[in-house]
Amino acid sequence: MAVATTADIEEQAARKLERYRRVTYRSFMFAAVGFVLPGLYGLEEAYTDGDAPVPVVVAAVAGLAVLAWYYARLVRAGLEGTTSRRDAVGSGAVAGALSLMLLTSPWFSVIPVFWVSAVVLSPMGRRRIAALCAGTGAYCGAVGTVAAERLYPDGDAPWYAIFPVLFALYTAISGFVVFVNRYQRRMWELHQEAYAARDALARLAVTEERLRFSRDLHDLLGHSLSLIAVKSELAKRTVRDDPDRAGAEMADVQHAAREALREVRAAVRGYRAVELDAELAGVRAVLEAAGVRCEIGRPPDGLPPEVGSVLAWVIREGATNVIKHSEARNCAISLVVYGGPARGGVPYGDSVVLEMRNDGVRGAEAAGGSGLTGLAERVAVLGGEITAGRHGRDGFLLRAAVPLPPAHERGGGTDAGQALTAGRPA
Numbered sequence: 001m002a003v004a005t006t007a008d009i010e011e012q013a014a015r016k017l018e019r020y021r022r023v024t025y026r027s028f029m030f031a032a033v034g035f036v037l038p039g040l041y042g043l044e045e046a047y048t049d050g051d052a053p054v055p056v057v058v059a060a061v062a063g064l065a066v067l068a069w070y071y072a073r074l075v076r077a078g079l080e081g082t083t084s085r086r087d088a089v090g091s092g093a094v095a096g097a098l099s100l101m102l103l104t105s106p107w108f109s110v111i112p113v114f115w116v117s118a119v120v121l122s123p124m125g126r127r128r129i130a131a132l133c134a135g136t137g138a139y140c141g142a143v144g145t146v147a148a149e150r151l152y153p154d155g156d157a158p159w160y161a162i163f164p165v166l167f168a169l170y171t172a173i174s175g176f177v178v179f180v181n182r183y184q185r186r187m188w189e190l191h192q193e194a195y196a197a198r199d200a201l202a203r204l205a206v207t208e209e210r211l212r213f214s215r216d217l218h219d220l221l222g223h224s225l226s227l228i229a230v231k232s233e234l235a236k237r238t239v240r241d242d243p244d245r246a247g248a249e250m251a252d253v254q255h256a257a258r259e260a261l262r263e264v265r266a267a268v269r270g271y272r273a274v275e276l277d278a279e280l281a282g283v284r285a286v287l288e289a290a291g292v293r294c295e296i297g298r299p300p301d302g303l304p305p306e307v308g309s310v311l312a313w314v315i316r317e318g319a320t321n322v323i324k325h326s327e328a329r330n331c332a333i334s335l336v337v338y339g340g341p342a343r344g345g346v347p348y349g350d351s352v353v354l355e356m357r358n359d360g361v362r363g364a365e366a367a368g369g370s371g372l373t374g375l376a377e378r379v380a381v382l383g384g385e386i387t388a389g390r391h392g393r394d395g396f397l398l399r400a401a402v403p404l405p406p407a408h409e410r411g412g413g414t415d416a417g418q419a420l421t422a423g424r425p426a
Contacts, residue, residue, distance in 0.1 A: 012290050012323055012324075013195055013198055013199075013290065014195070016291065017191060017195045020188070020191050021079065021188065024079060024184065024187075024188050025076065025079060027184070028075040028118075028121075028181075028184075029072060029075065031114070031117075032068055032071050032072075032114070034110060034114060035064075035067070035110045035111055035113075035114040036064055036068060038107040038108070038110050039060070039064050039098065039101075039107065039108060039110070039111060040061075040064070041107055042101065042104070042105035042106070042107030042108050043057050043060050043061065043101075043105070045105050045107065046101070046104035046105045049104075051103075051104040051105070052104050060098065060101055063094055063097060063098045064098065066094050067091060067094045067095060067098065067111070067115070070087055070090060070091035070094065070118075071091065071114070071115075071118045073087050074087055074088065074091060074118040074119060074121060074122070075118055075121060077121075078118070078121025078122045078185060079121070079185070079188060081123060081189075082122070083122035083123060083124075084122075088119050088122070091115055091118070091119070092115060092119070095111050095112050095114075095115035096112070096139065098111045099111050099112050099139065099140060099143055100143060102140075102143045102144055102147040103143070103146065103147045103150055103151075106144075106147065106151070109140060109144065109170070112136045112139065112140050112170075112174075113136065113140075113173055113174050113177055114177070116132050116133060116136050116174045116177065116178060117174075117177040117178060117180075117181045118181075119132065120132065120178045120181060120182060121181060121182075121185050129178060132174075132178075133171050133174040133178060134171055136171070136174045137166075137167045137168070137169075137170040137171030137172075137174060138167055138171075140166065140167075140170040141163050141164075141166035141167035141169075141170055142163065144162075144166040144170070145162045145163045145166060148162050148166075149162075216267060220260070220263050220264060220267055221260055221263075221264070224256050224257070224259060224260035224263070227252075227253075227256045228253050228256050228257060228260075231249045231250070231252050231253045231256065232249075232250075232253055234246075234249050235247075235249035235250045235253065275308065275309070275312060276299055276303065276308035276309070276311055276312045276315075277299060278312075279312035279315050279316055280296055280299060280312075280315065280333070282316075283296075283315055283316065283318075283319040283333070284296055286319055286323070287319060287322065287323070287331055290322075290323050291329075292322060292329060292330065292331050292358070293329060293330045293331070294330075294331050294332075294333070295330075295331070295332045295333070296332075296333045297333065297334040297335055298335075300335055300336075300337045300352060303352060303404075304404070307352060307382060307402050307404065310378050310379055310382060310384070310402060311335070311352070311354050311400065311402065313375060313378055314354055314356075314375055314378075314379070314386070314398070314400045315333065315354070315356065317372065317374075317375050318333075318356040318398045319331075319356075321372075321398070322356075322358045322396075325361075326358055326359075326361050326396065327360040328358040328359055328360035329359060329360055330358065330359050331356065331357065332355075332356070332357045332358075333354070333355070333356050334354070334355045335352060335353075336352070336353045336355075337351075337352050337353075337404070338350070338351055338353065350403060350404055351384070351401050351402060351403045351404055352401075352402055352404055353399065353400070353401045354398075354399065354400045354401075354402075355397065355398070355399050356397070356398040356399075357391060357395060357396070357397050357398075358395065358396050359394050359395050359396075360394060361390060361394050361395060361396045372386065372388055372398075375400070379400055379402060382402050382403065383402075383403045384401050384402035385400075385401055386398070386399070386400045386401075387399045
């Protein structure tokens with residue numbers, strides 16, 4: 001039976017991280033429309049007014065294309081946590097040249113602002129960011145002051161009154177855009193840190209389990225193997241002089257070996273045994289690690305061990321399916337004991353019913369599989385049955401019903417019709 005391994009959880013976490021990276025990158029690229037479209041509109045306006053001849057228009061269009069290419073490279077480098085001085089300088093030169101088109105149309109004022117928003121995605125300190133914003137404001141303020149006198153010759157404001165206003169305005173706008181982009185980049189970094197922390201926790205859990213297994217193995221076999229070694233050495237020394245004693249020592253060796261084998265088998269059975277409470281706690285931890293909000297009802301008391309073990313296997317396989325075959329955000333697990341005749345539309349009599357519901361089912365995936373087939377065989381041994389299939393628009397429902405022995409055979413039980421489904425949010 002397949003179980004959710006650390007590799008499965010890591011694979012799903014990696015898929016989510018890559019999906020968020022693509023969304024973040026595309027959002028930045030969509031923002032590039034904010035300087036391409038105004039630039040094209042400004043070119044059309046300048047060409048119509050006769051302020052930009054055809055060679056200038058062609059050069060400006062080529063400059064916009066080159067700046068968009070640089071913008072994509074700067075965004076990609078910023079998300080990867082690297083920096084390219086050559087791209088920053090080259091894109092700055094192109095943005096500075098295109099900013100001169102402010103002399104023909106005010107729409108080109110967005111060019112330097114978007115250049116700054118891309119450059120600051122690379123790692124840099126606050127002083128450097130402030131210097132970039134101030135430098136952009138100063139350059140745009142100077143070009144804008146000249147453009148204002150050229151485009152609006154009838155204005156009464158002198159240049160020394162226009163420049164401070166434009167400088168403050170461009171600097172403030174650059175600072176705001178930088179803040180938004182840096183904030184979005186920080187969200188991406190937090191996702192990366194969460195992924196790294198989850199990976200570290202998973203590896204730590206594996207390491208701790210290995211240490212626990214090695215301690216158990218040492219405790220089980222250390223004494224027995226030492227006893228076997230001592231007894232064997234003693235038998236070897238006395239086999240010629242005292243064959244009877246050597247035979248007794250070898251009998252002790254045989255007994256110690258069988259006892260060690262019995263202890264190892266008992267330990268292996270303990271490792272393989274699946275307990276309902278432990279499995280519920282483990283499934284909650286696994287689903288939470290995979291980013292799934294989990295609600296688990298309190299398990300009923302007094303379930304027979306064989307019934308609890310089968311239900312634990314069902315829960316394990318259900319959690320595996322949630323991780324492997326869905327993009328679930330929520331999962332609910334309920335355990336309900338129904339005593340007496342069926343009622344309330346529930347087609348089960350004296351039985352315990354397990355239901356696992358999750359959302360985020362992808363496409364029209366089949367409910368069947370080797371895992372569920374093996375579960376059906378396990379449940380059928382106790383006279384129960386399993387149903388699994390789509391539930392609602394994007395949900396999936398796994399239901400297992402296992403009959404319970406009479407109350408006098410299991411030493412008590414729950415009251416008739418008692419439903420223990422109080423959910424405890426994760």
